[in-house]
Amino acid sequence: MNSSDIAFIVDDDPIHQFGMKVLLKKVKFSNEVLVFHNGQEALDALIRLMDKGKKLPSIIFLDLNMPIKDGWGFLDDFVKIPHQNREKVVVYVVSSSINPSDQEKAKNYEVVSDYIIKPIDENQLTKVLEEMGLINSL
Amino acid sequence: MNTEKSLFHHTSIPFAVIDQEKSFVDFSKQWLNTFGLDASIIGQNFFDSMPELPEELKLDINYCLEGIKHRSDSKRIVQENGNAVWYDWKVSLLNDDQNIAPNALIILEDVTHKRREEHLLEKSQQVARIGGWEIDLIKNTIYWSNMTKEIHEVPREYVPQLETGISFYKEGYSRDTITQLVNEGIELGNKWDTELQIVTAKGNILWVRAIGEPEMLNGKCVRIVGTFQDIDKRKKAQLQLLNTEESLKGTLENSSIGMALVARNGKFMDVNTSLCNSLGYTKDKLLSLTFQDITHPEDLEIDLRLLSELIKGKRSTYQIEKRYFNKDQQLVYVILTVTAARNIDGEISHFISQIVDISSRIKAEKKLKGLLELTTNQNNSLMNFAHIVSHNLRSHAANLTMISEFLTDESLDEDIRKDSLVMLGKASQGLNDTISHLNEVVQVKLETDQKLKSVQLRPLVHKVLVDIQALIEENKVIIDTDVPENIQVRGVMAYLESIILNLVTNAIKYKDLNKKTSLVSIKAVEKDETVVLSVSDNGLGIDLDKFGEKLFGMYKTFHGNEDARGIGLFITKNQIESMGGRITVSSQPGVGTTFEVTLLKNQQS
Numbered sequence: 001m002n003s004s005d006i007a008f009i010v011d012d013d014p015i016h017q018f019g020m021k022v023l024l025k026k027v028k029f030s031n032e033v034l035v036f037h038n039g040q041e042a043l044d045a046l047i048r049l050m051d052k053g054k055k056l057p058s059i060i061f062l063d064l065n066m067p068i069k070d071g072w073g074f075l076d077d078f079v080k081i082p083h084q085n086r087e088k089v090v091v092y093v094v095s096s097s098i099n100p101s102d103q104e105k106a107k108n109y110e111v112v113s114d115y116i117i118k119p120i121d122e123n124q125l126t127k128v129l130e131e132m133g134l135i136n137s138l
Numbered sequence: 139m140n141t142e143k144s145l146f147h148h149t150s151i152p153f154a155v156i157d158q159e160k161s162f163v164d165f166s167k168q169w170l171n172t173f174g175l176d177a178s179i180i181g182q183n184f185f186d187s188m189p190e191l192p193e194e195l196k197l198d199i200n201y202c203l204e205g206i207k208h209r210s211d212s213k214r215i216v217q218e219n220g221n222a223v224w225y226d227w228k229v230s231l232l233n234d235d236q237n238i239a240p241n242a243l244i245i246l247e248d249v250t251h252k253r254r255e256e257h258l259l260e261k262s263q264q265v266a267r268i269g270g271w272e273i274d275l276i277k278n279t280i281y282w283s284n285m286t287k288e289i290h291e292v293p294r295e296y297v298p299q300l301e302t303g304i305s306f307y308k309e310g311y312s313r314d315t316i317t318q319l320v321n322e323g324i325e326l327g328n329k330w331d332t333e334l335q336i337v338t339a340k341g342n343i344l345w346v347r348a349i350g351e352p353e354m355l356n357g358k359c360v361r362i363v364g365t366f367q368d369i370d371k372r373k374k375a376q377l378q379l380l381n382t383e384e385s386l387k388g389t390l391e392n393s394s395i396g397m398a399l400v401a402r403n404g405k406f407m408d409v410n411t412s413l414c415n416s417l418g419y420t421k422d423k424l425l426s427l428t429f430q431d432i433t434h435p436e437d438l439e440i441d442l443r444l445l446s447e448l449i450k451g452k453r454s455t456y457q458i459e460k461r462y463f464n465k466d467q468q469l470v471y472v473i474l475t476v477t478a479a480r481n482i483d484g485e486i487s488h489f490i491s492q493i494v495d496i497s498s499r500i501k502a503e504k505k506l507k508g509l510l511e512l513t514t515n516q517n518n519s520l521m522n523f524a525h526i527v528s529h530n531l532r533s534h535a536a537n538l539t540m541i542s543e544f545l546t547d548e549s550l551d552e553d554i555r556k557d558s559l560v561m562l563g564k565a566s567q568g569l570n571d572t573i574s575h576l577n578e579v580v581q582v583k584l585e586t587d588q589k590l591k592s593v594q595l596r597p598l599v600h601k602v603l604v605d606i607q608a609l610i611e612e613n614k615v616i617i618d619t620d621v622p623e624n625i626q627v628r629g630v631m632a633y634l635e636s637i638i639l640n641l642v643t644n645a646i647k648y649k650d651l652n653k654k655t656s657l658v659s660i661k662a663v664e665k666d667e668t669v670v671l672s673v674s675d676n677g678l679g680i681d682l683d684k685f686g687e688k689l690f691g692m693y694k695t696f697h698g699n700e701d702a703r704g705i706g707l708f709i710t711k712n713q714i715e716s717m718g719g720r721i722t723v724s725s726q727p728g729v730g731t732t733f734e735v736t737l738l739k740n741q742q743s
Contacts, residue, residue: 019561
């Protein structure tokens with residue numbers, strides 16, 4: 001675990017934002033967590049980070065259904081970022097949609113590691129973060 | 139020579155006188171003409187001078203010279219050059235003076251021509267199977283020629299009786315007819331020429347042509363002469379043809395398929411009932427028209443092109459789907475099959491058209507298409523609905539699950555659990571809202587069949603503006619209305635109110651804070667059968683390239699505005715469509731947005 005690792009939560013639902021923060025704290029992800037209400041806000045933040053030469057987030061929890069720019073719109077723009085800048089960024093789609101066509105579509109994006117159906121629980125989150133070495137297993 | 143003798147020489151009878159030595163003693167001019175001789179034959183030998191003659195004539199001459207008084211005969215001889223010649227002759231003994239050996243008078247006629255005609259007549263009667271008959275009413279006898287007997291299939295030696303002649307006619311129509319004709323012939327002298335059936339002696343039934351001509355003397359019939367012809371073959375062929383023609387006509391007339399005989403110029407020559415029914419015209423009216431008159435102009439070109447190919451012989455038939463106009467100028471859809479009919483010289487005399495009316499099929503197809511469209515629309519709504527249920531309800535459910543787990547998780551801080559309680563309230567409120575939105579949507583769908591009523595737009599717009607006066611003032615928006623007083627639409631009052639409210643509040647909600655004044659304009663204009671209600675603003679505008687297709691979807695918001703529920707336009711659209719209308723939008727980010735609602739105009743009687 002590196003203290004410079006940050007996590008993005010991209011979701012317009014305040015309840016989900018609250019829940020994610022609670023869970024991340026509970027699994028002892030002690031690094032910075034940034035919350036964005038839609039895909040555009042998140043992209044703007046990424047561009048700002050790159051402009052300042054800062055490290056991009058290690059993990060992005062991405063909702064699909066959002067105003068202004070939804071999860072798909074975010075992914076479409078995200079893959080246009082030069083590869084060397086984003087190769088260490090892992091994207092997890094976290095959506096309440098159980099529509100198989102959404103899961104199928106998400107698989108087509110190489111940058112998407114997995115599709116998690118809401119509600120995400122403590123065990124799932126732990127497993128994801130452990131695999132990435134972002135938290136230490138006990 | 140004396141005058142008497144000279145006259146004698148000038149008769150038209152070819153005669154010659156020869157002596158015991160068979161030398162010419164005298165002859166008529168006609169003799170010389172007939173046999174191509176001249177007067178120098180006098181004293182010459184008869185047989186040396188004459189062309190080849192039948193042996194029988196030579197014998198007869200010898201007989202007479204030997205003392206037989208008179209010989210006559212008629213014979214045919216085929217001469218060396220192949221010509222067949224018929225001779226009729228009379229040879230007489232000229233015995234003026236008992237002491238002198240007698241001379242012979244020979245009358246010799248070339249009757250080849252006459253005989254040939256007789257022969258041909260007989261032959262032709264045989265070939266034509268024409269027999270003769272004669273009834274002598276004075277002697278009460280009847281005569282049948284051989285051919286007449288042959289037709290009746292009786293032997294040559296058969297002797298007909300007056301009564302039996304009629305009894306050969308077939309019982310019923312034929313016998314009744316001939317009986318009447320013969321009676322009228324005898325009483326009134328009327329001729330007859332008729333075609334009837336006889337039953338021959340062998341029991342065969344034949345068609346005959348019977349002609350009879352009575353001969354009257356002092357108003358009384360003395361004789362009837364007639365002919366009798368076997369016309370069975372022709373008559374049967376004729377009847378068969380008639381039959382074929384009639385059955386063809388019957389087929390044409392009674393066919394459920396429209397049929398027409400069409401002249402080369404397109405004029406209807408004959409049409410059947412079925413076609414008249416399809417087109418709504420009477421037969422007489424249709425016969426005064428051409429197919430060009432009633433063909434849909436878009437279909438005429440191909441029809442004429444194919445027809446000309448038919449005329450040029452490039453094809454023998456063609457089939458197309460085309461449209462006619464019926465009497466009431468309504469479209470009639472048909473499948474047309476055209477075949478060329480040719481006359482005896484092989485030239486196209488007219489066309490035979492078969493016309494299958496498929497209007498009802500086309501109508502059904504159109505109805506089916508309409509149904510399909512409706513189903514597709516409903517299906518889309520259902521998909522949308524399914525999506526709402528799966529996504530929106532699920533997201534609340536997911537939140538509730540997550541939050542309730544926090545509440546029972548004792549390892550969490552007290553603060554977090556307190557916040558969780560607040561979140562639980564929000565989550566259940568969200569679930570509630572979603573369910574009531576869904577209810578609104580379902581409501582619209584359920585009420586689509588509700589009867590549409592006449593609604594005045596102007597007072598309705600006014601009412602909405604009064605209701606939201608506070609909102610208008612708070613946002614300092616200038617509202618401009620141009621809704622003529624008498625504009626009426628067909629719709630549901632509650633829907634129309636909700637639609638206007640939604641569009642106007644949207645326009646206010648998404649005003650552009652960078653602009654000095656915010657304007658909203660509400661207009662209504664009549665357009666054909668519809669009324670177009672438009673709501674325009676100079677607000678933020680929407681990027682339609684990005685969001686156009688999602689604009690009217692449920693739970694779609696585009697501005698991140700606090701109040702955006704993403705439900706208004708979805709319901710608005712549903713309400714408009716349930717009243718048979720439609721909604722369109724035009725917008726430019728930073729300039730403004732215009733929604734146009736097309737509604738059905740109320741038709742005033």
